[in-house]
Amino acid sequence: MTSQSTINCIITGAGGFVGQALASALLEDPLVSKLTLTDVVEPSSPNRKGQSKVEVRCVKADLTSLETCQTLFTPDLNLIYILHGIMSGQAEANFELGLKVNLDSTRQILDLLRRTNPGVKVIYPSSTAVYGPPATPTTxxxxxxxxxxxxxxxxxKHICETLLDDYSRRGFLDGRSLRLPTVTVRPGKPTGAASSFASGIFREPLNGEKAILPVSKDLEVWICSPRTVVKNLILARDIPKEKFPNTRIVNLPGITVTVNEMLEALKAVGGDEALKRVEEQRDEATEKIVLSWPTRFDVSRAKQLGFADDGPLERTLQEYLEDYGAKKQ
Amino acid sequence: MTSQSTINCIITGAGGFVGQALASALLEDPLVSKLTLTDVVEPSSPNRKGQSKVEVRCVKADLTSLETCQTLFTPDLNLIYILHGIMSGQAEANFELGLKVNLDSTRQILDLLRRTNPGVKVIYPSSTAVYGPPATPTTxxxxxxxxxxxxxxxxxKHICETLLDDYSRRGFLDGRSLRLPTVTVRPGKPTGAASSFASGIFREPLNGEKAILPVSKDLEVWICSPRTVVKNLILARDIPKEKFPNTRIVNLPGITVTVNEMLEALKAVGGDEALKRVEEQRDEATEKIVLSWPTRFDVSRAKQLGFADDGPLERTLQEYLEDYGAKKQ
Known part of the structure; x- marks a missing residue:
């Protein structure tokens, strides 16, 4: 076993919920020997479930600083997860900050890696927010x-995908850009994402709190559970690069649901009591952003590459309660 | 007339052939009052044909320098043509240079302009080289x-289009990204473009010199004449921004021809003598790049916006002789 533990991995944005869930999973992975978790606030090291012997390091770091990146991205790393970023709503409200973090700091890391770790595997979660509204909603x-x-x-996000694709085509890096659906149910507090409500309307009511629904109940969203997303982030590592002939970009599987269907699932799991805690309060800015995203995808490419399917929604809610329910928080 | 002469325009890469042809046309435009031509080597000021009263300034400038850009891009400019760049073949051979000039210097200019000239009109010639090979050649x-x-x-190019689109959507700039076909016939010397042969196999034989054909005669290319390209670069300025609802990106008109058809046109205009000056000498690197570009386009969007059609090829060759033939060079 020890001789196979050769993965020395770094996760940026590791204080975030997906980063923490990914770190948890990698801690149990016999192939992983070292794990560096970094974020603007020192990330916690997830609890170990099993006999994990992974060496974990948690580092507070500002990745917009070149010096900091030079210290962090050492040549011994052989697996990079770039999970840090300013989310959609906040990047729209604070343009300069979004540009600096989402574009410049990612570019800086890619440029550093192609020099110090040529050919290293870089897994970059992109987003279906790269798409504008489809020609027809059913497309x-x-x-x-x-x-x-x-x-x-x-x-x-699309600019970083394009860079990573070119760097991969040239053999500078071995990138995979995964366009994630909206991940729900996220634990913790609301985020700067315009899609934050898609977790809030489950999480708050299931925790006995009120939730605001800022969009129409008829609105559709394209979502995926945390467990499926983490599974696919790890699968991405193991798919041979030869399977990506022209581009490393993949739209990951998810499910299309209306807000009404989400509320029905909430009721099924949390009862009428939970449902009553959702309060409609339309917010135009949020709705405008969410409406700009397409909600129906043909994920044949992802399936062909071996990525895992998601759903159904009620199972996702049960998983949320298992992983993050009242007892766990 | 004087009261209407309100355009204060800068052209980067103005020493290049498209820049020079565009400058010539703008010199005759009654709306233009000032014209700054800049390039890494001081560009020439084109000869004035008519009664042009345009004030012309020619500036040698390295646009990768922020200080230089700050000096050049003054708040009184109200029309920007970003024509400078490292061409396809050279950017593939010298990656760092291409990245620095094609991406970083363009980004630097866009970021400067959105602060000092908010809302200014920026015309950015992109390229059909943003596309990889189509699924089927006839698509x-x-x-x-x-x-x-x-x-x-x-x-x-695609990254700059994406940036300019976002800056335009936010109202920071008023961009138009025009994906140019391969422009032929270019005067002067061969360039660093992989498509350089598409001019060379006309220009050299018509000037009594030998030309190298580095690709198969069956290969198709998507081309456009200099006159049509310049006409469309000016039309882009005059199309109201409201006509571009979701994106400022347009594939410009062109014509699809095989190398064989190009050689036939050469023969029709220059005779057997000209044709015999073309020597086949396949170059894999060039052919690989050229084959990665699609050659058939549906330009309905451009036509709907009012852009001009191109062709036929023999007329283009006649225009080349009129504009740049032996007497003119």
């Missing part, structure tokens, strides 16, 4: 459809 | 097809 989007981002967040 | 590409660049040049 199923594939990787063959042009991203016309309706937000700065989407534009910044 | 007609539209703006709805995903760019999957097969070259670093194409990736860098």
């Amino acid at each position: 199923k989007i594939t990787e063959g459809d042009t991203p016309v981002p309706g937000t700065s967040y989407g534009a910044q | 007609k590409i539209t703006e709805g097809d995903t760019p999957v660049p097969g070259t670093s040049y194409g990736a860098q």
Whole structure:
């Protein structure tokens, strides 16, 4: 076993919820020997469930600083997860900050890596926010459809995908850009993402608190559970690069649901009591961003590459209660 | 007339052939009052044909320097043409240079302009090199097809388009990104473009010199004449921004021809004598780049916006002789 433990991995944005869930999973992975977790606030080291012997290091770091990146991205790393970023709503409200973090700091890391760790595997979660609204709402989007981002967040993500694709084509890095659906149910507090409500309307009511619904109940969203996303982030590492002939970009699996269907699932799991805690309070800015994202995808490419399917929604809610429910928080 | 002469324009890369042809046209434009031409080598000021009263300034400048850009891009400018760049073949051979010039210097200019000249009109010639090879060679590409660049040049162009689109969506700038076909016939010397042969096999034989054909005669190319390109670069200025609802990106008109058809046109205009001066000498690196570009386009969007059609090829050759033939050079 020890001789196989050769993965020395870093996760940026590791204080975030996806970062923490990914770190938890990697701690149990016999292939992993070292794990560096970094974020603007020192991230916690997830609890170890089993006999994990992974060496974990948690580092507070500002990745917009070149010096900091030079210290962190050492040549012994062989697996990079770039999870840090300013989320969609905040990047729209604070353009300069989004540009600096989502574009410049990612670019800086890619440029550093291609010099110090040539050919290193870089897994970059992108977002379906790279797409603008589809021509017709029922169109199923594939990787063959042009991203016309309706937000700065989407534009910044698409630029990084394009860079990572070119660096991978040239053999500078071995990138994989995974366009994540909206991840729900996230634990913790609301985030700067315009899609934050998609977790809030489950999480708060299930925790006995009120939740604000800022969009129409007829609105559709394209979502994925945390467990499926983490599974796919790890699968991405193990798919041979030869399977990505022209581009490293993949739209990950998810499910399309209306807000009404989300509320029905909430009721099924949490009862009428939970449902009553959701209060409608439309917010135009949020709705405008969410409406700019397509919600129906044909994920044949992801399936062909071996990525895992998601759903159903009620199972996701049960998983949320298992992983993050009242007892766990 | 004087009261209407309100355009204060800068052209970067103005020493290049398209820049010079565009400057010539703008010199005759009654709306233009001032014209700054800049390039890494001091560009010439084109001869004035008519009664042009345009004030012309020619400036040698390295646009990778922030200080230089700050001096050049003054708040009184109200029309920006970003024509400078490292061409496809050279950007593939010298990655760092291409990245620095095609991406970083363009980004620097856009960021400077959005602060000092908010809302200024920026016309950015992009390229159909943003596209990789189409799924099938007969597919007609539209703006709805995903760019999957097969070259670093194409990736860098696509990143700048994406930035300019986002800056335009936010109202920081008023951009138009025009994806130019291969421009032929270019006067002067061969360039660093992989498509350089598409001018060379006309220009050299018509000037009594030998030309190298580095690709198969069956290969197709998507081309446009200099006169049409310049006409469209000026039309782009005059199309109201409201006509670009989601994106400022347009595939400009061109014509699809095989190398064989190009050689036939050469023979029709220059006779057997000219044709015999073309020597086949396949170059794999060039052919690989050229084959990565699609050659058939559906330009409905450009036509709807009012852009001009191109062709036929023999007329283009006659225009070349009129504009740049032996007597003129």
